[in-house]
Amino acid sequence: MGGMGHPRRRVTHGAAGVALVAGVLAGCSPDEVPGEQQTPTPRSVALRVESVSGADHLDEEDRTALETEIGDVLSHYVVRGFLGDFPRREFVASFESFTSGAARHAARDIEQLTAARVQDATAVRATRLDADLSFLVDGQDVIGATAAVRFAFEATMEDGKPRPLSLRGRFLLEEGAGEWSIFGYDVALDDGATLETGVAP
């Protein structure tokens, strides 16, 4: 696979998009008066997208455009699936960028693909949003990509205690009619729920 690689290139993508949306949704409501004394709410980190394989024959402009487009798809998924208003019951909107077949599967796996497990939390913020992209390029045609993700979140539960969540794995993407969509996934969610085992004295 040596021919598929190229020097790693790191792009902090969608910082404005994710951080702004998360800040608005987790921080303050439109009714709140600027300047009013409030407890500062830590903001979500920005999504970091890195091309790690397959894009070495693309020029800089095309590569940046691809990272932006895929970053937008992932940002949309993260914001709708893990961030936003809490508590809430609605997470299906996170699958809008999935193909119809993948969205059907995702609806079945909604507890492993979203923050549905912590739906009673009062807030969720992202503490790590990393995505490494491997592209499938045939000649000059960009056909698809794998996004290897390492996402981490912190939910603030009803009792005020923080609960960490992490999502690791792969999202599979394809380009069609100028738009990228997710046609598959293979991810593992650690929902931070503890299995406590006491050791008696």
Place this chain on the structure above:
Amino acid sequence: MTRASRVRRLARWLPLLVAVALVVPASSVRPAAISLTTVERASAVDFGDGVLWVLALGSDARPGQELTDGHTDAIQLIGINWRTGHAVAIGIPRDSWVRLPDGMSRINNAVIDGGTDLAAHEVAELVDITPDLVLMTGFDGFQAMLGTFGEIEVDSAFSFPLPEVDLRVREGRNTLTPREALAFARSRDLPGYDFARSAHHQQLLLGALRELRARADSEGFMEGVALAAIGGLETDLSPGELYRFVHALTLVDAGRVTACVIGGTPGTEFGASVVYPDRPQAQQLGADAREDARLQGGCRAG
């Protein structure tokens, strides 16, 4: 899967917990608590539902020849159940004596006579399952695709020589380079005649599946496999569909794969070796596997 994975995770930690419990002295100052979190996995690929039947053909076309100008010396009908992760491979001996439009012939002439459509038709006549998809490769495409794996592990039921690559295949597990794998696929001097050769093709498919699943998380690996498949396979699938298909194959559990080679009686027609296929067995295999890609009745040989 949810509950099972939680139990599995707890079970994995249980020995450690027991060990901790044993080494903590009874006079410890206070109870200790070990917190474990649950990890649950989810995977899916949008490549249709239900069972997909793929006819995989290996052509012996020489360099410069069209694949359809060569004999199909590898013929495997593969069923994949996307819902359950089961898969089945039904091997068809290349010398199977069948009726083609121009008369009786070996089935490996079907592609030369009528393209992949005729090969699919002949297989459907034999097994009573119509392939949804045909994939055909040649020597170069085969080696290019295996080249993305580097090496592949296959099992052999017996030991035999591969003089063209200066290798003796051992009974049991063997690790082969792409060139050795091609020699393994083509070897004819086997105790089991054409049937053993078809079983070797199934071993290669299984070895490729194991590699695919084991390395799917590696950076750029799936893209490399897909690119080799785009260049090495003749198919109606678009490059994008092939990419989806390659990813979808990782959903197949190698432990849920069953394989069988259609039996038959060796014979001679016009001075050439042929196999009179066991048609009742072929039909029974098809009926058994058609709906769920499983051979619950075994190979039904004899």
